[in-house]
Amino acid sequence: MTAKMLEDFNREHFPQVDHMNMRVEHVDDKTITIRMSVTEQHLRPGGTVSGPTMMALADAGMYLLLLAQIGPVALAVTTNLNINFLRKPAPGDIVARGNILKLGKTLATGEISIYSIGIEDPVAHVTLTYAIPPKKQNL
Amino acid sequence: MTAKMLEDFNREHFPQVDHMNMRVEHVDDKTITIRMSVTEQHLRPGGTVSGPTMMALADAGMYLLLLAQIGPVALAVTTNLNINFLRKPAPGDIVARGNILKLGKTLATGEISIYSIGIEDPVAHVTLTYAIPPKKQNL
Amino acid sequence: MTAKMLEDFNREHFPQVDHMNMRVEHVDDKTITIRMSVTEQHLRPGGTVSGPTMMALADAGMYLLLLAQIGPVALAVTTNLNINFLRKPAPGDIVARGNILKLGKTLATGEISIYSIGIEDPVAHVTLTYAIPPKKQNL
Amino acid sequence: MTAKMLEDFNREHFPQVDHMNMRVEHVDDKTITIRMSVTEQHLRPGGTVSGPTMMALADAGMYLLLLAQIGPVALAVTTNLNINFLRKPAPGDIVARGNILKLGKTLATGEISIYSIGIEDPVAHVTLTYAIPPKKQNL
Numbered sequence: 300m301t302a303k304m305l306e307d308f309n310r311e312h313f314p315q316v317d318h319m320n321m322r323v324e325h326v327d328d329k330t331i332t333i334r335m336s337v338t339e340q341h342l343r344p345g346g347t348v349s350g351p352t353m354m355a356l357a358d359a360g361m362y363l364l365l366l367a368q369i370g371p372v373a374l375a376v377t378t379n380l381n382i383n384f385l386r387k388p389a390p391g392d393i394v395a396r397g398n399i400l401k402l403g404k405t406l407a408t409g410e411i412s413i414y415s416i417g418i419e420d421p422v423a424h425v426t427l428t429y430a431i432p433p434k435k436q437n438l
Numbered sequence: 439m440t441a442k443m444l445e446d447f448n449r450e451h452f453p454q455v456d457h458m459n460m461r462v463e464h465v466d467d468k469t470i471t472i473r474m475s476v477t478e479q480h481l482r483p484g485g486t487v488s489g490p491t492m493m494a495l496a497d498a499g500m501y502l503l504l505l506a507q508i509g510p511v512a513l514a515v516t517t518n519l520n521i522n523f524l525r526k527p528a529p530g531d532i533v534a535r536g537n538i539l540k541l542g543k544t545l546a547t548g549e550i551s552i553y554s555i556g557i558e559d560p561v562a563h564v565t566l567t568y569a570i571p572p573k574k575q576n577l
Numbered sequence: 578m579t580a581k582m583l584e585d586f587n588r589e590h591f592p593q594v595d596h597m598n599m600r601v602e603h604v605d606d607k608t609i610t611i612r613m614s615v616t617e618q619h620l621r622p623g624g625t626v627s628g629p630t631m632m633a634l635a636d637a638g639m640y641l642l643l644l645a646q647i648g649p650v651a652l653a654v655t656t657n658l659n660i661n662f663l664r665k666p667a668p669g670d671i672v673a674r675g676n677i678l679k680l681g682k683t684l685a686t687g688e689i690s691i692y693s694i695g696i697e698d699p700v701a702h703v704t705l706t707y708a709i710p711p712k713k714q715n716l
Numbered sequence: 717m718t719a720k721m722l723e724d725f726n727r728e729h730f731p732q733v734d735h736m737n738m739r740v741e742h743v744d745d746k747t748i749t750i751r752m753s754v755t756e757q758h759l760r761p762g763g764t765v766s767g768p769t770m771m772a773l774a775d776a777g778m779y780l781l782l783l784a785q786i787g788p789v790a791l792a793v794t795t796n797l798n799i800n801f802l803r804k805p806a807p808g809d810i811v812a813r814g815n816i817l818k819l820g821k822t823l824a825t826g827e828i829s830i831y832s833i834g835i836e837d838p839v840a841h842v843t844l845t846y847a848i849p850p851k852k853q854n855l
């Protein structure tokens with residue numbers, strides 16, 4: 300699936316997350332880059348991007364990267380997410396760069412680094428595991 | 439700090455999270471219970487509560503439990519969050535029950551179990567660590 | 578499986594871990610308590626029990642608790658372990674108390690608190706997830 | 717500190733871990749590579765390297781990488797370790813490749829990938845956080 304197909308699938312099946320303003324900038328068979336336009340609702344006092352916003356971006360990024368590999372299986376389920384918050388993000392856009400660590404038959408694991416525009420080092424690092432449903436559940 | 443004081447502090451310092459509709463049902467020197475009214479924006483396809491919503495509730499719950507112990511320090515920072523998603527939540531309200539595992543001078547760690555109304559066992563389990571700033575940064 | 582059966586199974590299938598000197602003190606359908614006799618090889622400078630020793634005890638404890646529920650499946654595999662080190666343990670024995678958070682068909686998740694003799698609060702808290710193999714792989 | 721200095725420091729201050737047969741193959745200001753000679757005691761049934769052995773290698777690797785940056789501070793303490801087991805390792809040597817994600821004044825976070833000789837992809841991925849003591853505690 301291409302970046303465009305992923306976004307279309309996402310919009311159709313997850314209408315509730317449209318407010319996240321995410322854009323898939325790149326996707327291939329191992330990595331993904333997605334950018335999120337940060338708005339007032341994603342900010343914390345001091346103008347920093349909130350933790351749950353970064354977690355949501357990481358979850359969406361890894362989910363889409365998996366979709367790009369296994370096809371439009373809307374029912375893959377996050378089973379574990381571990382996030383280390385490393386630096387205070389700036390109030391601007393955030394970008395998630397992810398790669399797959401393992402793509403098995405029933406489990407997939409990946410990692411995401413989150414960057415804040417204007418800061419060189421990552422502001423957060425996330426590892427995520429998903430349970431992949433049996434084939435017949437494909438949409 | 440009482441449940442009422444915590445909610446007042448929260449509203450004043452985190453106006454952006456008001457939309458979460460959280461209510462502190464109980465707080466003491468070790469535990470907290472907070473309830474969140476789930477609305478359409480927190481749902482995923484199939485009507486289940488989204489992962490980021492549960493993470494946001496866990497983060498808010500542990501943050502408020504820490505505040506109740508160390509006073510209104512708005513600058514405590516989440517450094518690590520690890521969540522295991524255990525069961526599919528129902529579309530209704532979710533409740534977080536948390537307790538402190540360690541309250542040190544510079545780090546605090548706690549755990550939160552998240553329950554979905556009508557389901558006996560927890561739908562998610564979260565451990566969180568916060569960095570506590572030096573005293574002079576108190577508000 | 579009783580505590581005695583678990584220990585026999587463990588000795589037969591994991592001869593390499595015998596040096597850990599673990600004893601199952603209690604096991605039921607939700608919880609387990611195992612104690613480990615700490616020896617010189619498990620200590621760090623200053624006489625404190627090493628982190629890997631506590632991780633090994635947590636892993637063994639949750640594995641045995643799962644065995645007690647699903648029978649002697651030697652092939653259940655740890656997929657994720659997250660540990661928070663909370664306090665410096667004393668040089669003596671350590672005790673792990675665990676409970677199951679979720680026992681599904683393909684995944685099981687539990688938590689373990691590790692105690693050090695003479696210290697009231699836990700010295701470490703661990704969450705673990707295991708992949709459970711299909712039935713036919715039972716021994 | 718060079719690889720040789722790190723090994724000397726390690727041997728002097730952690731005589732108990734000598735049995736791990738670790739060798740620092742490379743270290744610079746961001747990354748480390750250490751190799752561990754696997755022996756019978758580190759194996760599980762089927763000849764696979766045990767989880768606690770990989771956790772011990774990851775912990776040692778990140779600890780030495782930190783030492784190389786901040787000097788011989790024997791008292792840095794692991795506060796969190798999260799490991800995802802990705803593939804079954806072969807019975808031979810394992811190699812840990814680590815890099816620092818954040819080196820702050822009081823906290824440092826890094827990630828380690830563990831490789832098994834003969835397997836291209838990592839067999840485990842670990843993130844670790846350490847609390848760094850105030851300067852006066854330096855040895």
